[in-house]
Amino acid sequence: MHTSSSQVVLEGRGVGRVFGTGALAVRALHPTDIQVRRGEVLVVMGPSGSGKTTLLSLLGLVLSPTEGEVVLDGQVVSEGNPDALALLRRDRVGFVFQQFNLMPGLSALDNVALPLLLRGTPARERTARAREALARVGLSDREAAKPRLLSGGQQQRVAIARALVTDAPVILCDEPTASLDGATGRVVLNTLKALATDLGRAVVVVTHDERVLSIADRLVEVVDGRVHEKASPVVREVHA
């Protein structure tokens, strides 16, 4: 699974994960090489329990690999301490979750500004950039709304705005359309695609939802903890 190295922003080198030890050890992901390039949407599909989310967690530095390493912008980053990994996530990775994971007590604007708050960005700049991100996902008129007053699609777009507000080069999405109806899902997918094409972000989408193939530049399949890249014509076919 090799692509042009000049555009590679995120890479797993022989990265794998075993949970537990001894007789109780369970292999979630076999050692895998995977690369993600700037400006592309990489879709990861596979059945439940196949290891998709483990792969996403490893690439997102949320989980440490038991084998191999994760390389971000040419630097091995998977061996840092928890705080070093947190800072890398804060600055270099954006997340979009299936359950949105917005803070219920915060407005849409405050939720979007949260990563900037963690960075220590001054309040005025924080607000300006969060407004800009909300505008990009078409929610300028909902900035004061708390998550409970937003539809599922709107909540997911707020989550996308939160992921892009820090200019992180990598955006990792876990089942971003699973909780959304068809029309809303399409809006979210278009937004994600635009992040890759317009902003040059590397977008990784883990999903069961075949609608996501419509925005895929590449497709990999995870089965029983093994990652297989699918031929691009399949993607184009679905895309078409």
Added chain:
Amino acid sequence: MRMLGLALKMLLDAPSKSLGTLAGVVVSVFLMSQQLSILLGILGLVSAFADGTDADLWVASAATENTELTGSLPATRVSEVASTPGVAWAAPVIQGMSRITRPDGVREPVMVVGVEPPRYAGLARTLVDGTRREELRGTARVFLSWTARPVFAFPPRGERLEIDGKTAFVAGYFDKLDPHSSYSYVFANLDDARAYTGFPQDRVTFVAAGVAPGEDAIAVRQRLQARLPDALAVTRDELSAMEVRHFLRRTPVGMVFGMGTMVAAFIGSVIVAITLYSSVIDRLRDYGTLKALGATRRDLFRLLLAQAWLFFAVGCTVGLLAFFFVKAHATQAPMLAPPWMLASVVAASFLSCTLASLAAVRRALAIDPAIVFRG
């Protein structure tokens, strides 16, 4: 500071739980203040005689435990004290228990204190209602406590009473000198006090003395002690501390109110700890999200500390306001609230809220950020 806004919004998002926690801190601060202030109020009463009179030094029987539990001295000690270097003046004071018979026939216990003109050493420092100390010169004249007027059925000045069956007229009032016991102080001149209490003519209870200008009270006291080895010489502050020590040693009051204060601090701390901890449990996904988004351990520590400190700031303010309200309206209760006591309550509350946040911090730090990927 950057976490303060986020902490506040998280607390406001769970208003009922936050109000419950706040109530815990308010009650804790109120109880700490109230218990401590009553204890200080009682201790103030215990040492009222020493604190409320104007003598710098006191000489008493060597067997003295406090101003109530004391013996007597030969009256000749007065001149010995007066002639000691560094002593500006010395005067006899006697005291003894007796009973006042009110106009309606009710008898009340009193501690009669006899003082000598023209110095009137040992007389309450604060005279009220236009009372002049010279009014004790006349025969059978007594001063009563202003706050104890209800005990004596509010006798007007000039009212005739009986003390130990002998006539006494109310010549004036004093204030800020009330004992912690069930009796009241009554001041009379030396001769009348002896008559009311049957105190021997050749004995005195105390010799009160003043220190000459420029002299050090401790040094003069040491001189007195060396000169009168069979008596006890103490400064006013030492007598006051002696009263307090004796009271705390002989009664459970200090332990009762001290325990009350500690229990209040403990309750406040436990309430904050439980609610903060349970709020972390309720919000595992939120804290997991924060970690996934890049919050460091220090960020989470600051966030939970900010929540604890918000509870402290608001709870402490409301608790102290409630305390001052009660203090202003509960005039019967002896409550003292010096600045150091209020500062101690604030510090204890701050400490308990801070410590209470540690369990929640520990739980938040243990959250696996991968929780955000679970459905």
